[in-house]
Amino acid sequence: MSDIFVNLNRSLFQLYFYGHEKCPPLHSAGPSVRDHYLFVYIDRGKGIFRGNGVTYELTGGDSFFMFPGHLGFYEADAKDPWEYRWVGFHGTHAERFLSGIGLSPDSPIQTHSDKNALIRLFDQLSNLEGDVEYKELFANGILLQVMAVLYNERARSSPSIAPASGTENRYIQKAIQFITQNYAEKISVPMIAAQVGLERSYFTKMFKKHAGKPPHVFLLEVRMHKAASLLKASDLPVEHIAYSTGFNNINHFSATFTRFYRMPPSKYRNQTN
Template structure:
């Protein structure tokens, strides 16, 4: 089998993706999914050389391919290494020569949103995440794959789920990869009953909207991270699961008491498509919306 040829990446932007300097566009991207503060890209790229980057966001690469050799230039020296499945690079910016085609996930995180998500854990908005090469972190890998799966399912209502994962990732980065000397604070405590009651009321009153986690957290005057942890402690479910449960329950009422079309019911309870509504309805009730209505 002939050795794969490498070529320098074309630096002329071909698209609006954060990684427009790469030879091929991503196989999958959340660029237009409406996720706040994070862009996920799933790539399969040929061997190529990528330029040194001036990072304006926190970047995480999760390698999903077979063992691959690469070279990067560090302080003028060429350093050779290999990536294995599950290896993670955080804020890598050096000029890199990839000697083999590879598959990976890229996560681009807006620093201001990371700081806001972790506002209960640090007393500064200028969070410095330390560069890492070839680290192993099961939680980052799990979150990356969960975001990819959510994007592939085209789930709406997924904005709350995606934001929950993003907030968990932000806090994990601050706790474990923050530069030394930056103060990480302790857990701020539980959710007051009045805020819990208001949060539940807010969710029920806005089921038809494409709610975001940040929107709910702001409504009760809390950070997304603190709200998510405290809400789960109080309710037993994370916000995105509670939101789906409420939507399914409202849909059951509309199926029983109205003659509305199933597509219209899906829209009224906050799902963007009938197919996604049917999938989640089946997951929660073990039947389809039509079968549920016919059984009444």
């Protein structure tokens, strides 16, 4: 079941279509490339999503994104096929918003703590009645609420930042965005400071004032949270996860992860799967 809108005005967020399906075993889509964003929320059951060469095993309460221009494939489980809901959308604000909360082709998975919040919104989409203009306006309002739920959940699951104001706020937000988009690269505090246009020691002092921790600790926390997410949701070898989160030495990664989570990566994966 799905519905499609044709009045694409390229606003901040513009809903293209939405739908809901209980899939038969091994039902699949792709591999394909889209010219829009696709957000898929899994009600129940199991399946896999493959994007950027990584396969993620997902279940009820998880979701995944497909990004414009990136090849993606997803398939329902053979024994316990998933039931899912989806929205396709675009908009001038979409890329900046998603990257700002840490969702990207390299980080497309989210596990939702409040499963009912998204279901309620998707139910409203499914039950829309009225003329086309009313439905389009109302549906785009629901899409904004879906984005708000994502924002709230990502904010709670990411390292916290205290509110800043004025010019400092712009510097801090730019630094956070740079870190969350480039944690997999060989970035350093001097590089981050240069990126936002500040001298290193001044930047470090400002960042610690608002974050309660220096930027190198914040960067490490982002990498560790991402590593934990990959261990839980993908079948990537630990060595590949190390390289995917900015480490060039698996022993260094394992030691760091063990200090952070008080257990080695392999044990963490076994306990969370």
